[in-house]
Amino acid sequence: xxxxxxIGLFDSGIGGTSIWKEIHTLLPxxxxxxxxxxxxxxxxxxxxxxxxxxxxxxxxxxxxxxxKLIVVACNTATTNAINEIREYYNSIPIxxxxxxxxxxxxxxxxxxxxxxxxxxxxxSDLFAxxxxxxxxxxxxxxxxxxxxxxxxxxxxxxxxxxxxxxxYLQPMVQKGIDTLVLGCTHYPYLKPIIETLIPKSIIIIxxxxxxxxQTKHILLESELLSDSTxxxxxxxxxxxxxxxLKTFTPSDSIIEFLDF
Numbered sequence: 001x002x003x004x005x006x007i008g009l010f011d012s013g014i015g016g017t018s019i020w021k022e023i024h025t026l027l028p029x030x031x032x033x034x035x036x037x038x039x040x041x042x043x044x045x046x047x048x049x050x051x052x053x054x055x056x057x058x059x060x061x062x063x064x065x066x067x068k069l070i071v072v073a074c075n076t077a078t079t080n081a082i083n084e085i086r087e088y089y090n091s092i093p094i095x096x097x098x099x100x101x102x103x104x105x106x107x108x109x110x111x112x113x114x115x116x117x118x119x120x121x122x123x124s125d126l127f128a129x130x131x132x133x134x135x136x137x138x139x140x141x142x143x144x145x146x147x148x149x150x151x152x153x154x155x156x157x158x159x160x161x162x163x164x165x166x167x168y169l170q171p172m173v174q175k176g177i178d179t180l181v182l183g184c185t186h187y188p189y190l191k192p193i194i195e196t197l198i199p200k201s202i203i204i205i206x207x208x209x210x211x212x213x214q215t216k217h218i219l220l221e222s223e224l225l226s227d228s229t230x231x232x233x234x235x236x237x238x239x240x241x242x243x244x245l246k247t248f249t250p251s252d253s254i255i256e257f258l259d260f
Contacts, residue, residue: 003224006031006235007215008067010058012043013152015186016073017248019097020234022208023071023215029228030219033065034073035260036238036245042148043076044118044184051120052081059089061260068224069093071215075184075207076120079127093218099183100205101130101139107203108179111137114172117183119143140172144184151186154244157193165190166197173198182206189248 007023007030009016020034035058037043043051055077059070070092072078072085078096086094099121104113121127122141131139150161172180180202182188188206195204219225226232237258238245246255 002068004031004226004228005066005068006033006232007069007071008033008035008059008062008065009071009073010035010037010055010062011074011185012054012076013038013041013148013186014245014248015148015151015184015189016071017236017245018185018188018206019071019073019208019211022212024232024234026212027216027219027226027232029230029232030226031232032234033062033067034234034236035061036236037260038152038245039239041152042118042120043074044120044148046120048080048124051077052084055081055085056088057260059085063089063092067092069095069215069219069222071095071211072097073185073211075099076118076124079121079124082126093222093224095211095215095218097185097207097211098130099127099181100207100210101134101181103210104179104181104203104205105134105137107205108137110176110178112140112175112177113137113179113181114140114142114169114175114177115181115183116142116144116168116187118148119145121183140175140177142168142172144168144187147190148184148186151189152244154247156189161190162193162197165193169194169197173202177202179203179205
């Protein structure tokens with residue numbers, strides 16, 4: 001039965017597990033397969049052509065594993081490759097992720113929004129066009145150099161991470177932002193640290209819950225929502241050492257090394 005086939009997700013590493021958690025919370029009966037392409041992380045420092053090629057590689061593998069829907073659980077991949085992905089893979093639903101500018105624009109009180117994202121996201125044409133469409137707010141962009149690498153190597157709470165985050169956040173705080181968008185799926189794991197570095201009055205937003213709701217909507221619309229009453233299986237594949245991925249996933253998950 002096609003509706004019991006898994007949802008496929010991929011990211012340039014462990015970051016997209018923040019999206020997986022929201023989908024699993026909302027849709028616990030769905031089977032899921034997650035690809036952590038940590039070997040090629042971070043996507044944010046790669047060219048557009050490289051990003052497209054990596055996305056195609058990941059999606060081909062998820063389709064081989066009979067996934068019924070693909071979530072591009074990476075802002076950089078979405079902003080650089082989503083049009084090419086949807087044009088090529090037109091027989092399967094594809095859900096992308098973009099920085100949560102829309103909810104930030106509706107929540108801000110002073111019309112000053114900060115966005116922390118990768119170089120690949122901020123320099124993409126899709127991101128630039130989105131930013132230009134919000135003429136009623138001022139958006140301050142900051143590239144999070146080296147943040148993904150530190151997360152991927154298990155250094156979330158390291159002095160270097162705190163120092164880097166502080167250097168990226170303070171200029172936006174000084175400009176008076178009241179809303180901060182985490183524009184990379186890795187960054188929600190930094191939220192506890194970020195909350196200690198910026199005023200409590202600043203609202204922090206990511207895309208996770210919105211992507212989960214959109215996933216459910218598309219599954220319903222496509223008549224692909226699982227009818228199973230059992231908790232779905234969760235399988236995670238990584239092309240590097242699985243030990244770090246284990247710290248971001250439930251203990252009952254299946255985690256395997258896969259050469260892809």
